[in-house]
Amino acid sequence: MSGHVYIGADIGGTTIKLAFINEEGQIMKKWEVPTNTDDKGAAIPDDIAEAIEQVRAELGINPSQIMGIGAGAPGFVETSTGYIHEAVNIGWKDFDFGQILSGLTGYDVWVDNDANLAALGENWLGAGRGCKELIAVTLGTGVGGGVIANGSVLNGANGTAAELGHVTVIPEGGAPCNCGKTGCLETEASATGIVRKAKVAAENYEDSALHSLIQSNELTAKDVFQAAAEGDEAASVVLHQVTDVLGMAIANMAIVINPEKIVIGGGVSQAGDQLLNPLKTAYRKYALSRTAEASTFEFAELGNDAGVIGGAYLVKKNK
Template identity: 50%
Template sequence: MGKWLAGIDIGGTTVKLSIINELGNIKTKWEIPTNVTESGKYIVTDIARSLLEKLEELGIEKADIRGVGIGAPGFIDVERGLIFEAVNLGWKDFPLKEEMEKELQLPTFVDNDANIAAIGEMWKGAGEGSVNLLCVTLGTGVGGGIIAGGEVIHGESGMAGEIGHITSVIEGGAPCNCGKKGCLETVASATGISRLGLEAIKKNPTGILQSIYEKNGSLSSKDVFDAFKENDPLAEEVVNESFKHLGFALANLANAINPKTIVIGGGVSKAGDVLVNKIIGFFKEYAIPKIAQETTIRLATLGNDAGVYGAAWLAKERTK
């Protein structure tokens, strides 16, 4: 049996690839652009070509690759490795596992990118081996992965862990990409925080937030956090509004699944400890006291590598 694992993380702009050993040590990692033209029809051949070229360059035989793990965005039938829909890639009912195995002649395993990131953090990151783990990625959207007893929870149709689509604003919520309104994603993602900031200065055009908006003609989530760190009252209002929803959602999830660790990743997590402390405050308000006391909330440590680690782990576990 091969001693190397290929871990692949498909994103909307780049595909991250890696060769990792069974202990989780990365031999090499690299990226290629994601070619989304013609409904993503070239993505699989691009990945296969790049991987085979890298193996040749490293002098690794294809037979030494035990398996290929892939994290992909969208709704996925994990058993069949079928992507029901990945809007930003242009895939609909796309047989990713089948297509990749055809190209590489290697066993291939597929899961949702947020689940894969959660596995990566469990294996080599902030999860520190916790087998009961909740991973939340706060980026342009809000993703999530739930691990219970060391297994990813997929649910009946593979859609478990869609934390970003928990309804948070019951009435008058903003529309979400999923077709609903008022999802957690609309208030806790980078896009959501930016929107809340713009709404706040429309109502009350004062302070640092207003100055940034006047200077740049726009307002990012980073702008909101920077202003918050400078004690801008309006930015504090926005951050409190966003994180109250997030803390409430995480507390209710923790009350239901009782994780040991909650890992916060994604671009928004770059706000650092200020973010974690805020979330912990609201989490404690809404979680059962014993759960509030025993649950650790910490920032993800693997950054962009979480996906390739998790994908490699998937290949390792499925080829036992």
């Protein structure tokens, strides 16, 4: 086997997605290993190193072909060193991940926030292919953001650029966020936030179909979208609030970089046009009209592969 090989790693709270990817962006092999969060995630670099070595041997790849590892973590990352200031879902705090993983594998390692890597992946091979100005928003358990400006991912002075989920949208009396603030976008527009808001809204609508799901503790964001589609008033009110505040937050970020594309991904995006149409309306309501004219909304195309593809591209760009 010949040619350069890039390794992408997407570290989540439950699983670590890994992939070997060639120069054209084709996935040669992808797989997952469980995220061991015991002892504040201390064993994760060892687990990644062992998994990579095992698959490298299986594929018959010479170590000299491997250009490096691009890894994404859900937290605050010092991109120049791969140092993780904090990744709450994993347990890392002041963790020298990049250096540890490089020492274990012998490969160069680049690390970035997981949402930034998803943006890079979509920018290389997905919905934002070739865009120089792009905003990517991931709506899942939390809300992630990634920004490509002038063709490069924005990291900021200490790795917190484009943390769209932590834009304050409820100045007073908002729900607490795991970042320590209250009223963050993540508390309003994530899957978790949608469920929380639906529980509150249903209290004002006795005949809401949401009540039975709330009582059985089985309510999901998907259920809220389904109920809204069937005309449930409480669910409809919630989705209007969610898309309105999300459109406002994206419009405010858009004024900074004047994006060509806004890419929406994550589990909540599976709602399709039921999410996208009111989101576009809200965006146009709040955005500078000339800014809105320049940008189109797209759904992310790479799905769960965006992070590992973005990781590979991070290596490709830096080598």
